[in-house]
Amino acid sequence: xxxxxxxxxxxxxxxxxxxxxxxxxxxxxxxxxxxxxxxMVALIERVFLAKYRAPGFTGDDSAILxxxxxxxxxxxxxxxxxxxxxxxxDIGRLAVAGTVNDLLTAGARPLALSASFIIxxxxxxxxxxxxxxxxxxxxxxxxxxxxxxxxxxxxxGAADKLxxxxxxxxxxxxxxxxxxxxxxxxxIILTGxxxxxxxxxxxxxxxxxxxxxxxxxxxxxxxxxxxxxxAGCEIHAMRDPTRGGIAAALNEIARQSQVSLEIDEARIPVxxxxxxxCEALGLEVFQxxxxxxxxxxxxxxDAARALDLVKANPYGREARxxxxxxxxxxxxxxxxxxxxxxxxLDMPSGELLPRIC
Amino acid sequence: xxxxxxxxxxxxxxxxxxxxxxxxxxxxxxxxxxxxxxxMVALIERVFLAKYRAPGFTGDDSAILxxxxxxxxxxxxxxxxxxxxxxxxDIGRLAVAGTVNDLLTAGARPLALSASFIIxxxxxxxxxxxxxxxxxxxxxxxxxxxxxxxxxxxxxGAADKLxxxxxxxxxxxxxxxxxxxxxxxxxIILTGxxxxxxxxxxxxxxxxxxxxxxxxxxxxxxxxxxxxxxAGCEIHAMRDPTRGGIAAALNEIARQSQVSLEIDEARIPVxxxxxxxCEALGLEVFQxxxxxxxxxxxxxxDAARALDLVKANPYGREARxxxxxxxxxxxxxxxxxxxxxxxxLDMPSGELLPRIC
Numbered sequence: 001x002x003x004x005x006x007x008x009x010x011x012x013x014x015x016x017x018x019x020x021x022x023x024x025x026x027x028x029x030x031x032x033x034x035x036x037x038x039x040m041v042a043l044i045e046r047v048f049l050a051k052y053r054a055p056g057f058t059g060d061d062s063a064i065l066x067x068x069x070x071x072x073x074x075x076x077x078x079x080x081x082x083x084x085x086x087x088x089x090d091i092g093r094l095a096v097a098g099t100v101n102d103l104l105t106a107g108a109r110p111l112a113l114s115a116s117f118i119i120x121x122x123x124x125x126x127x128x129x130x131x132x133x134x135x136x137x138x139x140x141x142x143x144x145x146x147x148x149x150x151x152x153x154x155x156x157g158a159a160d161k162l163x164x165x166x167x168x169x170x171x172x173x174x175x176x177x178x179x180x181x182x183x184x185x186x187x188i189i190l191t192g193x194x195x196x197x198x199x200x201x202x203x204x205x206x207x208x209x210x211x212x213x214x215x216x217x218x219x220x221x222x223x224x225x226x227x228x229x230x231a232g233c234e235i236h237a238m239r240d241p242t243r244g245g246i247a248a249a250l251n252e253i254a255r256q257s258q259v260s261l262e263i264d265e266a267r268i269p270v271x272x273x274x275x276x277x278c279e280a281l282g283l284e285v286f287q288x289x290x291x292x293x294x295x296x297x298x299x300x301x302d303a304a305r306a307l308d309l310v311k312a313n314p315y316g317r318e319a320r321x322x323x324x325x326x327x328x329x330x331x332x333x334x335x336x337x338x339x340x341x342x343x344x345l346d347m348p349s350g351e352l353l354p355r356i357c
Numbered sequence: 358x359x360x361x362x363x364x365x366x367x368x369x370x371x372x373x374x375x376x377x378x379x380x381x382x383x384x385x386x387x388x389x390x391x392x393x394x395x396x397m398v399a400l401i402e403r404v405f406l407a408k409y410r411a412p413g414f415t416g417d418d419s420a421i422l423x424x425x426x427x428x429x430x431x432x433x434x435x436x437x438x439x440x441x442x443x444x445x446x447d448i449g450r451l452a453v454a455g456t457v458n459d460l461l462t463a464g465a466r467p468l469a470l471s472a473s474f475i476i477x478x479x480x481x482x483x484x485x486x487x488x489x490x491x492x493x494x495x496x497x498x499x500x501x502x503x504x505x506x507x508x509x510x511x512x513x514g515a516a517d518k519l520x521x522x523x524x525x526x527x528x529x530x531x532x533x534x535x536x537x538x539x540x541x542x543x544x545i546i547l548t549g550x551x552x553x554x555x556x557x558x559x560x561x562x563x564x565x566x567x568x569x570x571x572x573x574x575x576x577x578x579x580x581x582x583x584x585x586x587x588a589g590c591e592i593h594a595m596r597d598p599t600r601g602g603i604a605a606a607l608n609e610i611a612r613q614s615q616v617s618l619e620i621d622e623a624r625i626p627v628x629x630x631x632x633x634x635c636e637a638l639g640l641e642v643f644q645x646x647x648x649x650x651x652x653x654x655x656x657x658x659d660a661a662r663a664l665d666l667v668k669a670n671p672y673g674r675e676a677r678x679x680x681x682x683x684x685x686x687x688x689x690x691x692x693x694x695x696x697x698x699x700x701x702l703d704m705p706s707g708e709l710l711p712r713i714c
Binding site: 026027028029030031032033034035040043044046047048062063065067068069070072074075076077078079080082111112114115116117118119120121122123124125126128129132147148149150151152153154155157158159160163165167169171354355 | 383384385386387388389390391392397400401403404405419420422424425426427429431432433434435436437439468469471472473474475476477478479480481482483485486489504505506507508509510511512514515516517520522524526528711712
């Protein structure tokens with residue numbers, strides 16, 4: 001979405017912004033404001049979007065720009081992950097995959113990326129070279145070119161090692177794909193297991209070794225999504241469940257589309273090692289970031305065909321239909337648990353995981 | 358240019374990269390690698406551009422993408438200026454102006470910006486709100502919309518206050534405007550005094566007060582440049598002389614175009630307070646960053662008309678013809694001094710000014 005994390009729809013003032021009952025001029029940004037949940041949405045709404053809705057504003061991960069007869073998708077993200085290398089990837093692969101996947105959610109073919117580097121003085125040049133190589137590989141895999149960039153070096157201590165900001169440009173293949181376009185009857189495809197990225201990064205950060213290796217899923221999903229669009233599948237909405245996990249992504253779409261989502265918990269794949277690690281770390285796996293997964297809302301008549309196409313892609317082998325869209329109550333995400341009861345899956349709030357992406 | 362700071366043309370290995378004769382795997386990024394001069398060019402060439410020239414690569418501040426029948430300019434920059442508020446502007450205004458001006462150098466009309474924020478935990482929300490307001494004002498002035506963004510919050514100490522990365526998209530109005538397109542005979546217009554931005558930031562950072570206030574020139578030059586393009590002036594090249602000042606910008610164009618530049622020192626406006634401050638700070642004013650100036654290379658038959666158009670803009674009142682383009686020797690920038698001698702103006706090297714933009 002524009003100013004990612006939200007801004008969609010009317011929103012009550014969030015009391016968490018009045019931290020410690022300080023005067024307004026003394027309020028400060030908290031880690032929770034960057035976590036992808038409720039507090040981030042409120043901060044963005046208040047600071048960046050109040051009285052300012054630019055042309056192209058969508059509430060989605062990409063803005064849409066009409067340019068002559070063609071529509072363009074345009075998006076950006078900063079990456080501050082710690083550590084910069086983790087099982088399954090690194091900050092460079094993450095920076096490419098994150099922006100490519102945001103373009104894809106707009107029904108766009110990725111065309112070009114920019115990459116801007118903020119580097120702490122003393123960073124090893126060999127490490128920077130390895131990260132640049134990883135970005136090229138991810139860009140090739142994501143069928144996109146990195147065409148422009150910038151480097152800034154800051155004195156030691158002014159930044160922690162390396163931050164990368166990518167922006168991306170895509171050509172809309174299927175107009176109207178949006179988090180606001182899900183309709184009652186749509187089936188929801190999840191392309192694979194959840195929680196892998198956030199869990200892998202947290203374990204790496206805490207230097208916790210696992211008997212069973214947990215690997216980040218970070219990947220550009222260009223081929224998986226383009227296969228659906230090129231086959232003419234009636235996709236209505238897509239979202240990559242990054243910060244805030246599938247809990248945030250599903251709640252965003254329920255609110256944007258003003259629909260109700262019914263999810264079957266038993267159908268959401270979670271790797272056993274991820275479940276165990278989340279329990280040990282005190283994490284709710286549905287709130288944990290993924291970086292190589294997609295939630296796809298597809299018209300019911302195309303659901304089986306779309307699922308087959310997704311499963312044919314290496315990143316979609318474990319894809320499942322996890323639920324469907326109902327008309328009401330609007331904005332609600334309800335999970336049928338494995339024991340047959342129902343619970344509300346809320347928008348995450350609180351600190352969640354800092355520096356996970 | 359792509360990966361701003363350079364990469365254009367063949368280049369000998371830079372011995373400064375072999376810092377302290379350490380083994381290759383131990384080399385580290387130095388402040389000079391981010392300063393806009395010789396070392397930055399060498400680092401970018403080596404790390405980012407070696408064996409990788411993406412489609413759209415130009416050696417200019419913007420990449421050019423052909424999209425249907427229309428060409429697009431695409432550029433990015435990160436901003437890490439310290440302090441974040443300085444006389445004449447702030448990091449937000451700088452982040453908008455810097456990217457808008459880079460689009461203009463491609464002969465493009467700015468269409469849309471993205472803005473991504475890396476915020477240190479504890480940053481005041483009121484300050485963030487003020488910076489967002491400043492960005493909107495600068496965007497309005499630059500006739501561009503900020504259409505998408507991202508926020509990341511990092512723990513206290515992991516970043517110094519606030520970094521902003523903008524990317525920009527523009528529609529090419531005059532194809533072929535490039536630092537590589539200057540030809541013998543072209544006249545060189547400088548739109549105003551040099552050294553204001555870098556000097557203002559350095560004085561603010563060092564808490565040095567001046568009897569005469571020195572104000573950053575940070576401004577989006579959209580109206581100034583569009584007036585030239587819309588009037589059909591035969592512009593060949595433009596560059597905004599930011600990091601490394603006019604010394605870096607002129608040397609880049611001399612190299613890219615393989616031409617010789619002859620500059621008349623007496624015609625380059627420098628404010629008396631800036632001259633005095635540069636002497637006190639030990640700075641070479643031609644190497645000091647500007648953020649609201651443009652170097653414009655124009656065919657001789659259009660030079661007078663272009664100068665008049667520039668001078669009609671509030672940001673171009675002090676514009677001057679400062680020199681001209683000769684065929685040879687290629688890559689050389691020569692300055693005729695005020696006492697009638699000639700000296701070579703080199704590409705800057707060394708640390709220059711960290712965190713000036």
